[in-house]
Amino acid sequence: MPIEVNGKSYETDEEGYLANLNDWNPDLATAMAAADGTTLDENHWEVINFLREYYEEYQIAPAVRVLTKAIGKKLGPDKGNSKYLYELFPYGPAKQACKYAGLPKPTGCV
Amino acid sequence: MADFKTPEVKEYLEIPALEAGVMSHSAPFVSKEQFQAPLGFPGELVDNWQQVAIDKLGELLETNRGLQVFMDSCVKCGACTDKCHYFLGTSDPRNMPVARQDLLRGVYRRYYTLPGKLFPKLVGAMDLTEEVLDQWYSYFHQCSECRRCSVFCPYGIDTAEVTMATREIMNAVGKGQKYSNEIIGKVFKIGNNLGLPEPALRDTLEGLEEEVKMDTGVDVRYPLDEKGAEVLLVTPSADFFAEPHVDGLIGYGKVFHQAGISWTLSSHASEAANFGLFIGSPENMKRIAMRIREAALDLGVKRIVFGECGHAWRVAYSFLNTLAGPFDFLDPRYPVPQHICEVTYDLIQRGALTLDKSANDHRRVTFHDSCNVARASRMGDMPGGQFVIPREILKAVCNHYYDMAPDTIGESTFCCGGGGGLLTDDLMELRVKGALPRMQALKHVVEEHGVNQLVAICAICKSQFSKVLPYYGFEMDQIVSLHQLVGDALVMDSKQ
Numbered sequence: 001m002p003i004e005v006n007g008k009s010y011e012t013d014e015e016g017y018l019a020n021l022n023d024w025n026p027d028l029a030t031a032m033a034a035a036d037g038t039t040l041d042e043n044h045w046e047v048i049n050f051l052r053e054y055y056e057e058y059q060i061a062p063a064v065r066v067l068t069k070a071i072g073k074k075l076g077p078d079k080g081n082s083k084y085l086y087e088l089f090p091y092g093p094a095k096q097a098c099k100y101a102g103l104p105k106p107t108g109c110v
Numbered sequence: 111m112a113d114f115k116t117p118e119v120k121e122y123l124e125i126p127a128l129e130a131g132v133m134s135h136s137a138p139f140v141s142k143e144q145f146q147a148p149l150g151f152p153g154e155l156v157d158n159w160q161q162v163a164i165d166k167l168g169e170l171l172e173t174n175r176g177l178q179v180f181m182d183s184c185v186k187c188g189a190c191t192d193k194c195h196y197f198l199g200t201s202d203p204r205n206m207p208v209a210r211q212d213l214l215r216g217v218y219r220r221y222y223t224l225p226g227k228l229f230p231k232l233v234g235a236m237d238l239t240e241e242v243l244d245q246w247y248s249y250f251h252q253c254s255e256c257r258r259c260s261v262f263c264p265y266g267i268d269t270a271e272v273t274m275a276t277r278e279i280m281n282a283v284g285k286g287q288k289y290s291n292e293i294i295g296k297v298f299k300i301g302n303n304l305g306l307p308e309p310a311l312r313d314t315l316e317g318l319e320e321e322v323k324m325d326t327g328v329d330v331r332y333p334l335d336e337k338g339a340e341v342l343l344v345t346p347s348a349d350f351f352a353e354p355h356v357d358g359l360i361g362y363g364k365v366f367h368q369a370g371i372s373w374t375l376s377s378h379a380s381e382a383a384n385f386g387l388f389i390g391s392p393e394n395m396k397r398i399a400m401r402i403r404e405a406a407l408d409l410g411v412k413r414i415v416f417g418e419c420g421h422a423w424r425v426a427y428s429f430l431n432t433l434a435g436p437f438d439f440l441d442p443r444y445p446v447p448q449h450i451c452e453v454t455y456d457l458i459q460r461g462a463l464t465l466d467k468s469a470n471d472h473r474r475v476t477f478h479d480s481c482n483v484a485r486a487s488r489m490g491d492m493p494g495g496q497f498v499i500p501r502e503i504l505k506a507v508c509n510h511y512y513d514m515a516p517d518t519i520g521e522s523t524f525c526c527g528g529g530g531g532l533l534t535d536d537l538m539e540l541r542v543k544g545a546l547p548r549m550q551a552l553k554h555v556v557e558e559h560g561v562n563q564l565v566a567i568c569a570i571c572k573s574q575f576s577k578v579l580p581y582y583g584f585e586m587d588q589i590v591s592l593h594q595l596v597g598d599a600l601v602m603d604s605k606q
Contacts, residue, residue, distance in 0.1 A: 014139050059307055060310045062310075063306075064351065065314070065317055066317050107304060108302070108351075108383070109383060109573050
């Protein structure tokens with residue numbers, strides 16, 4: 001089921017994760033979030049941007065403690081925890097935020 | 111979120127009124143060529159799939175004598191019917207273990223018994239049609255291979271073996287499950303279920319060292335690929351990645367540190383899980399298990415210890431020697447392999463750990479026995495050690511421990527609802543409904559004893575509970591790792 005943004009069609013998997021990482025652009029993230037009824041604010045973008053940077057370096061989404069530590073540094077220590085991340089991404093930071101960032105869904109016992 | 115109703119938790123677990131076919135729509139995403147090929151399976155449904163399936167069933171009957179007995183010996187006594195969490199949670203009579211098994215048994219009768227060949231209608235034999243294949247795919251992915259029903263079967267029919275055989279047949283004809291098969295491919299390619307490459311693993315572990323140093327002031331190490339370490343720790347990759355798993359990993363490191371045991375993780379065998387078990391594929395199980403042998407030899411370790419992972423412990427305890435042995439290069443004074451709970455329990459028995467129970471005084475704790483640990487393995491050298499040891503550890507590290515009802519723990523434990531390769535978002539309705547019996551038992555100790563934490567020693571159970579607890583009015587962080595409580599109670603000093 002491809003996703004349409006700005007007149008262009010992008011291939012996704014069964015759950016709406018982008019098939020090709022290089023297809024990603026910020027408008028796609030906004031459109032995916034809108035489809036879930038979410039409006040992305042600057043805090044969402046901090047997470048999304050960090051996920052993309054980390055993925056570029058390590059070819060995997062960051063582990064939850066790596067992510068909370070990085071977000072704590074950027075947004076303040078009171079936000080460096082998974083509770084805050086779940087407030088931003090109620091379906092789970094690993095899965096929902098990865099989707100908006102254009103990363104593949106983490107697999108395994110998670 | 112999928113559209114379904116969370117079952118109501120009543121005062122007692124009720125046997126539901128039957129609703130035929132109510133879960134027939136439930137099926138996980140079908141695998142694709144890119145996930146099938148690395149496992150040696152056809153990429154899509156083969157043209158002559160019926161013949162291939164029937165031949166594969168014949169082959170399995172020859173090579174797995176247990177399966178032949180399980181096909182022949184059911185007398186339809188009904189003892190299993192109300193024992194399955196998926197039946198109790200969904201009301202679908204096809205989820206009575208006997209009815210689910212009969213989807214394979216009917217086909218077996220048609221092609222492999224004389225009465226079934228001559229008078230199929232009289233003996234419940236059925237042709238293998240596309241409709242039957244679809245039913246297989248749906249309902250054999252509504253069994254978590256937990257084997258609770260087998261405990262109550264007077265003939266000892268191992269239902270999990272029937273599910274595994276059917277999944278193996280489906281893979282042979284090219285109708286595999288995406289979730290399990292994609293994950294197995296990642297183990298072959300990268301070394302773990304997550305696809306966590308060595309540099310990311312190293313970065314993650316360094317972060318944990320900093321975190322523990324900040325919390326305790328002690329330099330606890332989380333070493334990777336260190337040759338000459340005494341212990342190779344093989345743990346589920348969820349322990350690196352997710353909560354509450356990671357707090358368990360932190361706890362293992364603290365135990366090794368305080369005991370002065372040198373240990374290492376391996377980037378080659380950075381996964382304890384072995385999903386080859388779930389899909390009933392001995393070849394894939396062996397390939398996954400061999401990575402542990404290779405890592406142990408390469409690193410020159412003396413012992414292999416498994417972290418908190420339920421089915422991994424079944425594979426390790428029951429099959430590791432057959433799959434990847436002999437392990438004659440390890441120290442014969444220790445069991446091969448050992449469970450992290452056995453290590454911690456032995457240290458506590460010997461007085462080698464200083465524990466401050468009051469560190470866990472804010473916790474009122476109960477323990478969820480994971481199915482593969484409970485019904486397919488053991489710990490220690492006593493019968494039932496797999497039930498005794500985790501509880502004895504918990505009682506040594508916290509002051510408030512309460513068991514759930516006896517018919518929901520020990521060898522009668524209820525599955526978390528996400529085991530056996532079903533821990534995937536495309537089966538969320540099944541997972542929520544299948545958690546009902548466990549949630550019912552939990553609610554009881556919450557009301558009776560003020561329990562606020564559910565402890566588990568399985569990565570699947572932990573992920574499943576953090577997802578389904580909120581559906582039942584609990585908080586997602588009420589599920590914790592056993593070694594998190596151990597780590598919190600351990601009095602750390604910088605032994606030099």
